[in-house]
Amino acid sequence: MWSSKDVYYISDSTGILATNLGQALICQFPEINFHEEKFPFVLNIEEAKKILNYILKKSAGRRPLIFSTIMTKEIRAVFDAPEVELFDAFEFFMTRLEGCLEAKALGVPGFSRHIDNLTMAKRVEAIHFCLEHDDGVNMHELDEAEVILLGVSRSGKTPVSVYLATQMGMKSANFPLTSEYLKEYLLPEEIIKNKKRAIGLTTTPEVLHNVREKRYADSNYAKRSTCSEEIQTAETIFHNHQIPIVSTAGKSIEEIATQVSQELGLSRKPTSLNERS
Template identity: 35%
Template sequence: MTTKRTAFFVSDGTGITSEALGMSLLSRFEGFEFERITLPYVDSVEKANETVEKINEASLRNDAKAIIFDTLVDDRIRSIIASSNCFMIDVFAAFLGPLEQELGQQPSDRVGRNKITENRGYDHRISAISYALDNDDGARTRYYNEADVILVGVSRSGKTPTCLYLAMQYGIKAANYPLTEEDIDDQKLPASIKSFKQKLFGLTIEPDRLSLIRNERKANSRYASMKQCNYEVEEVELMYRRERIPFMNTTHYSVEEIATRIMVQAEIKRRC
């Protein structure tokens, strides 16, 4: 039997960091089922009071204290939240003390400098996103000289989301080119990517997963059949090996993981 608990991620920003950290920690307590509630932009007394109500309701409902992960900078807001019926984990406080000692400086009340860093990164990210969109699915090949990486793979192996994530998270210019049945039959790299061989990175995927995904697009088609998926995957992997193109199997990974593994495996330097 699993026990229900509600986990709140409360932040005066997006809450994305406290949520990622908290979910990762909670995933290690397997006897529980955690309901996840993220509350971003809790930046006023009014919103803090509303949050307290939500927390108390959840604690009552589960007959057990809600777990709160907070990344609030304002002590006044945090003390309001702390007055609720909850078990609270103050993500920042745990580390600010030790860091203050090590660095010999008091932390400021405000999150600083992010603006600058962010703006520098911002332009890289936006232009990388444009690049990914313009060079998606082999739509355009004449700007491959600008690419940091060119993903190749059969249709629906995860190329587009990975390119977009590489752009968004790392500011990487990632193009992608679909390997068609014809390319695979010939066991030949298409001319338009052949000269960029050192930038190629292959994606592959388990045939049954590929068939499932393709069936969502075109149900009961030859394209989505197990036979066709088996064939394409087998042949494309053969081509990767023959052409010595580095590749990875995306089946069991999230987009974040696929993107980060490509960065490591292909030794690509992030741009933001």
């Protein structure tokens, strides 16, 4: 068994798909150390050859892994070398898909990045809205929000909100349940009026304690008892107002965002610029 392996993600677009695919696979081998590098926007044979030479020199005959999502066959062929282990996503899936559909694929690199101006405008608008409605700011504009995330401090509201905006094109706002609301078991009127678009984020006392402890060590704010009490109170508030609850404990931002959108019936085909990576 290998103790370590070099891994390279190569794409004619952003490289996100190649990276996600490779990492989803290699994480199943925790006993092996992986050294990873990414090469996005590989658009010609000359550049591909330079990258392959770099890989071969750096890996020194240790048969590195290459995860590729390059569409152009000629460029892709450069990396099909005996000194490396090539995992070619498009060659594997596209050939089979063409057979299933009885049709020929376009074969255009990064095709889904060529989105229309309207889609781009909506994405930019969602991002601006998210930034302008973070942490309870501009509450009077919540009528425009598609998603309103609620939760105690450090429960994951902002990163999930940003992901919903940047990757799913949703106008997302978030509101922190501070002590003034927790003590009285209250929600602002603006939230109650728009609660059909609200989701309560929760977590475990252990996770919340660990997150807060890193920022404010040995503080009352970070105590496990404080975390437990705040979480219980927040969940009671959510139940009182019949607001769906999504736990962030042990989940990736992508998982949480997907569950949030499903709870609100907002699941949709993503429109991000990195769809074809």
